[in-house]
Amino acid sequence: MHDLIEHLMELTTSPHWGGVLPYLIEGIQITLYITFIGVFFGLILGIVTGLARLSKSKIIYGLATCYIEVIRGTPILVQVLFIYFALADFFGITFDHLTAGIIAIAINAGAYVAEIVRGGVASIDKGQMEAGRSIGLSSFQTMRYIIWPQALKRMIPPLGNQFIISLKDTSLFAVISTGEAVFMGRQYVATTGVYFEPYFMMGLVYLSITIPCMIILRAYERKLDV
Amino acid sequence: MHDLIEHLMELTTSPHWGGVLPYLIEGIQITLYITFIGVFFGLILGIVTGLARLSKSKIIYGLATCYIEVIRGTPILVQVLFIYFALADFFGITFDHLTAGIIAIAINAGAYVAEIVRGGVASIDKGQMEAGRSIGLSSFQTMRYIIWPQALKRMIPPLGNQFIISLKDTSLFAVISTGEAVFMGRQYVATTGVYFEPYFMMGLVYLSITIPCMIILRAYERKLDV
Amino acid sequence: ACGDADEAEETPDENGEVEEETTEDEEATDEEETLVVATDTNYVPFEFMNEETGEMEGFDIDLIDELSDRVGFDYELEVVEFDGIVAGMGSGRYDIGIAGMTITEDRAEEFDFSIPYYDAGLILAVHEDNEDIQSIDDIDDLTVATRSGTTSEDFLHENTEANVQVYPQILEAYMDVEAGRADAAFYDVPNVRYHADTEGEELKTVGDIEQGEVYGIAFEQDSEWVEPVNEALEEMFEDGTYGDFYEEWFGDRVEEPEGESPLD
Amino acid sequence: MMIQVKDLYKSFGDLQVLKDINVEVKEQEVVCVIGPSGSGKSTFLRCLNLLEEVTSGEVWIEDENIADPSVNINQLRTKVGMVFQHFNLFPHKTVLENVTIGPIKVKGEAKEKADIEAVSLLEKVGLADKANDYPRSLSGGQKQRVAIARALAMNPRVMLFDEPTSALDPELVGDVLAVMKDLAKEGMTMVVVTHEMGFAREVGDRVIFMDEGYMIEEGDPEQIFNDPQHSRTQAFLSKIL
Amino acid sequence: MMIQVKDLYKSFGDLQVLKDINVEVKEQEVVCVIGPSGSGKSTFLRCLNLLEEVTSGEVWIEDENIADPSVNINQLRTKVGMVFQHFNLFPHKTVLENVTIGPIKVKGEAKEKADIEAVSLLEKVGLADKANDYPRSLSGGQKQRVAIARALAMNPRVMLFDEPTSALDPELVGDVLAVMKDLAKEGMTMVVVTHEMGFAREVGDRVIFMDEGYMIEEGDPEQIFNDPQHSRTQAFLSKIL
């Protein structure tokens, strides 16, 4: 017990908290970069696919559904390995790590965003569409002016949540040596042979981004509820 | 173009589809093993924590909230690296890969299950609690006989979804050499230098589990709706 | 080879100067090409990160820097997990890979190698208290940790009945031994020795060097750079530059590797 | 003739919801529709402005058979205003915007003109002071009056009301009925599904009783309420009066 | 005296919802509570069986002051049955189980005994044939009658009704009111929040008018409806009658 406390006390003077921090800060910037750009394209992809799933054309609906199911049904790790290694090996399509990471996030987030979009639109009371139609708006106009603005408002919390998920997902681009936070932290670990402080710090760095996001989202949700 | 088609045709006779399959089948068993046991403990942890978040005690609520936020705010990759390496290095607490994987899934799923439990209970109309209390049931009895059975029914789809997420999350235990599907597939890749077929097949193996799960869940949800 | 000894001091970034001279020398290459050189995240003492500066250092790094000057190319280092380098060389993602990479026939089918530049081999490491394992013959059915995508991994699978655990980082394999999760680690001699001697206090090497290996620099298939680099390497063996680097990183002095490439 | 429904049938899948409906509504007439829950009252109304596709039969609004697939639906709908039981105001738009969005987007009116007209409609329903509020801050009765103003903004030739007061607290019903009475007095053609017998008696020119998808009986309000001919009408009225 | 409410105040945070309420209800008396939306009627009822905590004042049910924190709430609640506007049946239990769960879990009755009693209660509300159905297959009126049977199963001394018919289609209201009339005739003490003036007139011994948290006026139904004393009562009645 006494030993343990002494051991823990060592942590307070450990140089590794400060040591790993520059690495993590450099890494988290790349994490954020990948996440923002990836989620941005994911949003576009997701909105298109989400609306495609509301389409009456069987083919469009089917394609969108396939994409969504395949992506949601496989680990993003497998997706990124496929994009980074398999495409390069077989088709000679080589993306650098950053691009591969951004593509993986975009494709992955896209599938989830599509479901958020579909769900958001579906959550709007049918009466809104009827009321819009009944005053003579076309179904496109009703979508555009009546349904979409309301749906968007409800989509913000799950979209924010998806942002957090994608942010966390970038961590596994460490396996393709993308210099994001986990990779950078592991670099430090590999050099120093010290595990505790870097990994603990890594957690803190993520929390420093995710917790504020979650708080903001929750506040927004509470506002929506009233 | 012609080349591409020829190249693609090679795939039909590639020995690697069959070659990697035994590896993946062995791996996916471990994946399922970790997932089932991990999610099982995650369920227990999540139910306890979820109910703790409904508690009136500030301390219990605070602890449960901390646990949930920290887990939800950090990538599971960081969690598993911490559990496997940092604890061993610093405290000498060593788990083997399987145990570390199961613990990571349990702790991770637990935090999400807790939210599902809280949300499920909160989704039951307040009138049910009032009706239960008004015929003299204690609040525990009302929870036990009235709220919980209804909440549970609604919790099944998100819990099933969490199962799928956890299943996919086990993929990253490849970094701690747990012999699950991705690890095994990568073993094959490492020996053969072939990337396309193994990674493609890996996706299919996951889909062969996740797609049926998703279909069942969706059918169940549809049944719930009517 | 166009660089000369004077410019060995130049950092690759300051290529303006170098550029001018090359234009004078040759018309074919009016600019130094920037090659993507992949190196390992951590393979002491061949390449590793200086935790203070964040820069990569090591024997391989000195070597490639010198070679770039002598051969006349500019380069950009990409720090990649070892298994990613092997994969990336195969798919043409990188022009050059320098990562203490063992020359093997399998790899040579996918990409090219320079002449050997280092004599290595594989050796077993166990916990210093472990007296049960004396050689590779004692590890069947035991758990042996190593690094993914390396020749050690292949060797264990092909020649032993050990239960092989592989990690992206070799330190993690050593840690498994120290933490008692693995009975032994198996890896390249220079790295095992380095760790057994310095920080990995609880490790010791046992048994003989199991497989003689030589390291080569990897090039994209049919790369134009193989020949000039080979020539520059030979020069460095002769003029003592190689020996200087060797002494700096390994303590003793070796002027030239003796091992034969398995490809010859 | 303002509305002329001939041999109207409507099914949802296998379920026949409207059977052999024949109705005529003259200009300026106020027709009330009553009947038990599920009898098809709402579906009937919704067929009149094509919120439901007609299965077979003809529905003439003035000189257009709207059951004809070639009809311009959006154009038609501007001729028929509809007021729903649950108001269906657009919650993200102010009261004024709720009223002006139709004229602006469908008729292409200038915002200024639409605003002026909207304010005068809001005055008519007694809510000019709420023009810049959002629907959430209104009571149910106020919401319903905005919904009426919104429908009127399109200058419809006919107004359809689907149980416009049944989601309201009893003390709020009166204001809405008052607005409807005014409308009727001004000569608006109206079809009203309602259980407010007082309104039907006072304002209705005719009452139609529906049951199980059939028009069982129609007649003038006093006659239907005091002397229903059909046994089903009698049974229904005995329950609700 | 069955119920005696003295100086009852109830606040939600800063919002005073009930102010200075004093009411007595004698055994076998039927008291109807009317008043505009938000006036505190529901809150008043809910204070009578402690679904809301009382802020200050006393609430005596027979010889127990239930506002006293030491009272056994669960025990008390078996004395007071409550019927809600939205029925609040337990959807995962059959009609029979809805009725028997109280007796079995609270009173510890044997299932067989509870079943027999429940069936006779269901007969009383005319739903014996629905015993094994789930609530979802019932109409609103049937649901409400089951809810009444469920409350009665605890053998309460008092029954509280919170707008029991206002969520029902008009033609389903009658059956529920009929059951309530029977109950009143059998001598059940009842407090009923309702807008059904017919019921209040026919069955009520007394009517209480509430507004903005105050009991404005009380009296016998004929007097209140025909000759309200207070101007607010007059205003309210003029709107809903």
Ligand SMILES: Nc1ncnc2c1ncn2[C@@H]1O[C@H](COP(=O)(O)OP(=O)(O)OP(=O)(O)O)[C@@H](O)[C@H]1O
């Ligand atoms: N979109 C739909 N799909 C399938 N069935 C429908 C649909 N809309 C209505 N129905 C069915 O059609 C029948 C008539 O419904 P409708 O809403 O017209 O009745 P109503 O007379 O308006 O009843 P209420 O008084 O309850 O509003 C009902 O049996 C209803 O279940």
Ligand SMILES: Nc1ncnc2c1ncn2[C@@H]1O[C@H](COP(=O)(O)OP(=O)(O)OP(=O)(O)O)[C@@H](O)[C@H]1O
């Ligand atoms: N749990 C609560 N928290 C805060 N305010 C409440 C709560 N319950 C009721 N109120 C407020 O108390 C006031 C009285 O509500 P109450 O439900 O008792 O009115 P009511 O007379 O039953 O109205 P209605 O006829 O609409 O049912 C309202 O202003 C309401 O908003």
Ligand SMILES: NC(=O)CC[C@H](N)C(=O)O
């Ligand atoms: N960088 C390294 O880890 C080298 C490993 C080993 N020499 C190989 O080529 O496989």
Ligand SMILES: [Mg+2]
């Ligand atoms: Mg209807």
Ligand SMILES: [Mg+2]
């Ligand atoms: Mg109420």
